[in-house]
Amino acid sequence: MKIYSTLILGFFFSMNAYSFTLQGNSSNLKGWARGEVTFYVNTSNCPGSVDVVGLVKESLEVWNNTPTSSLKVKYGGSTTSTSSSSPPIVYCETNFNAITGADENSVPGAASVNTTGGQINSGFLVLNASGGQSNIANLSRKNLLIVMTHEIGHVLGLGHSQTANAVMYYTYSFKTELNLAQDDIDGISYLYPSDEFSDNEFAGCGHVQSVPPPTPGQMLLLILCLIMPLAVYFKTKKRFYLTHL
Amino acid sequence: MNQKLNILILCLLLPGMSSAFKAGTYSVGLGYYSQNIMNKTAQKITGKSNFWGETSYPLNFKYDFAAFSDWFISPQLSHTFQPRESAGDATRITMTHLAFLFGKNFQGSDFDWYVGPGILQQEMKGKGGSTQLLNGSTPTTFYLPSRTVTTRKLSVNIGSSYLLWGSRLGLDLIFENAFSSEKRAQSLMLSYAYSFGGGAGGGRSGSGRSRSKGGMF
Numbered sequence: 382m383k384i385y386s387t388l389i390l391g392f393f394f395s396m397n398a399y400s401f402t403l404q405g406n407s408s409n410l411k412g413w414a415r416g417e418v419t420f421y422v423n424t425s426n427c428p429g430s431v432d433v434v435g436l437v438k439e440s441l442e443v444w445n446n447t448p449t450s451s452l453k454v455k456y457g458g459s460t461t462s463t464s465s466s467s468p469p470i471v472y473c474e475t476n477f478n479a480i481t482g483a484d485e486n487s488v489p490g491a492a493s494v495n496t497t498g499g500q501i502n503s504g505f506l507v508l509n510a511s512g513g514q515s516n517i518a519n520l521s522r523k524n525l526l527i528v529m530t531h532e533i534g535h536v537l538g539l540g541h542s543q544t545a546n547a548v549m550y551y552t553y554s555f556k557t558e559l560n561l562a563q564d565d566i567d568g569i570s571y572l573y574p575s576d577e578f579s580d581n582e583f584a585g586c587g588h589v590q591s592v593p594p595p596t597p598g599q600m601l602l603l604i605l606c607l608i609m610p611l612a613v614y615f616k617t618k619k620r621f622y623l624t625h626l
Numbered sequence: 627m628n629q630k631l632n633i634l635i636l637c638l639l640l641p642g643m644s645s646a647f648k649a650g651t652y653s654v655g656l657g658y659y660s661q662n663i664m665n666k667t668a669q670k671i672t673g674k675s676n677f678w679g680e681t682s683y684p685l686n687f688k689y690d691f692a693a694f695s696d697w698f699i700s701p702q703l704s705h706t707f708q709p710r711e712s713a714g715d716a717t718r719i720t721m722t723h724l725a726f727l728f729g730k731n732f733q734g735s736d737f738d739w740y741v742g743p744g745i746l747q748q749e750m751k752g753k754g755g756s757t758q759l760l761n762g763s764t765p766t767t768f769y770l771p772s773r774t775v776t777t778r779k780l781s782v783n784i785g786s787s788y789l790l791w792g793s794r795l796g797l798d799l800i801f802e803n804a805f806s807s808e809k810r811a812q813s814l815m816l817s818y819a820y821s822f823g824g825g826a827g828g829g830r831s832g833s834g835r836s837r838s839k840g841g842m843f
Binding site for chain 1: 668
C-alpha cells in the first residue's frame with residue numbers, strides 16, 4: 382500500500398497566478414471515496430476565545446455551495462483524536478512547529494491527507510495554538526474563516542491555487558472577503574463532479590438517497606421536460622404528413 | 627481589464643438588435659456566457675466579488691418550431707468550441723448547453739420571451755504535470771489535474787430576445803440547482819445570432835405572413 386502524506390502549510394509570501402492544483406504526489410487524485418465528508422473537532426487545546434466549531438461549520442458551508450460539485454461536507458461532532466483519520470479531524474496544537482515543521486509566527490494552520498491509489502483515505506487539519514504570533518487567538522474572525530476554509534480545501538484534496546483571487550491561494554494577507562473564486566469551484570468540481578444523470582441527485586436538490594414527493598416547482602420542471610420533446614415530435618410528424626398529402 | 631472587455635462586447639452587440647420567434651427560423655450566432663454571476667465568485671485578490679463571473683464564448687444554434695396559437699418551441703444548443711482555460715492553461719473547460727425553450731411573442735412587437743428546461747454539461751480536461759508553488763515560505767511541488775471530468779446539471783432557463791434586420795439579440799438567465807437553497811447558481815448569456823429561413827412571425831408556420839427577408843446569410 383502506497384501512502385503519501387503532504388503537509389500543506391498556510392501562507393504569507395508572493396507568487397504568480399495559475400490554476401488549481403491537487404494534494405498528494407500525483408495528478409490522478411480523485412478526492413475522498415465518498416462525496417460526503419464529515420469533520421470532527423477536538424477543541425481541547427484551542428484558545429477559549431476562538432469558536433472553532435462555529436468556524437468549521439461556517440467554512441464547510443462555503444464548500445457546500447459549489448454548484449457543479451456533488452460534494453457534501455458536514456460537522457459530525459466532537460472527538461478526542463489528534464491524528465490523521467477517516468473521517469478527518471480538526472484540532473489545535475500547542476506544539477505547532479514540532480508537529481508541522483511550520484513557522485509558528487507566520488502560519489496559523491496546516492492540513493495533511495493520506496492517499497492510496499489516488500483516493501484520500503485519511504486527513505487532519507491542525508490549528509496553531511502555540512505561543513507564536515500566528516496563534517489563532519491573534520487572528521480576526523474573518524481571517525480565521527479564510528484560513529479554515531483554505532485548510533478544509535486541502536483536506537478535501539485541493540493543493541494551492543496559482544490564482545490570486547482563489548481561497549486556495551497560498552496567502553490570506555490580501556484578503557478582506559471570503560468568496561470562492563471560479564478556480565476553487567473548478568477544483569472542487571474536478572474532484573467531486575456532479576452528474577445529475579448518474580448520481581443520487583434529483584433536479585439539483587443535493588444528495589437525496591430516496592426520492593421524496595416532488596414539490597410543485599419540481600413537478601413543473603418535470604412536466605416541461607416531458608412536454609417539450611413530445612410537442613416537437615408531434616409538430617414534426619404533423620408537418621411530415623402535411624407535406625406528403 | 628475583464629470588465630472593460632465585457633462592456634466592449636456588450637456595446638458591439640447592442641447595435642445589432644433583432645427579432646422574435648418565427649416558425650421555421652434558424653439562428654446561428656455567438657454568445658457571451660458569464661458563469662456564476664451576481665456576486666457568486668471572488669473576482670479580486672481581496673476576495674471581493676462583483677456582478678460578472680467567469681467568461682466564455684459559446685456558439686449558439688437555435689431553431690423555432692410553431693406550437694399552437696402564437697407559442698413556439700425552440701431547441702437551443704450552445705457549445706464553447708474555444709474552451710475556457712484556467713490560468714496557466716492547466717485545465718481546459720468546455721461548456722455545452724442544450725435547452726428546450728417554450729415561448730411566445732409579445733403582442734405587436736419584435737420581442738419574445740421564453741422559458742424551459744435544459745442540460746448544462748461542463749467538461750474539464752486536465753493537462754497534467756506539476757508546478758512549484760510557495761507553501762509557507764518554501765516552494766513545494768504541486769500536481770496539476772490530468773483527468774477528464776464531466777459535470778452535468780439540469781438547468782432552468784428564462785430569457786427574452788429581440789429581432790431586428792433578420793438577426794436576434796438574446797438575453798438568457800440560466801439557473802443551476804434551481805430548487806436548492808444551498809447550491810443554486812445563475813449564469814447569464816448574451817447572444818447575437820443571425821436568423822435565416824422562417825415564415826410567420828407568430829403562430830402557425832407557412833401562413834405567408836413573413837416579416838423577415840432571411841437574415842444576413
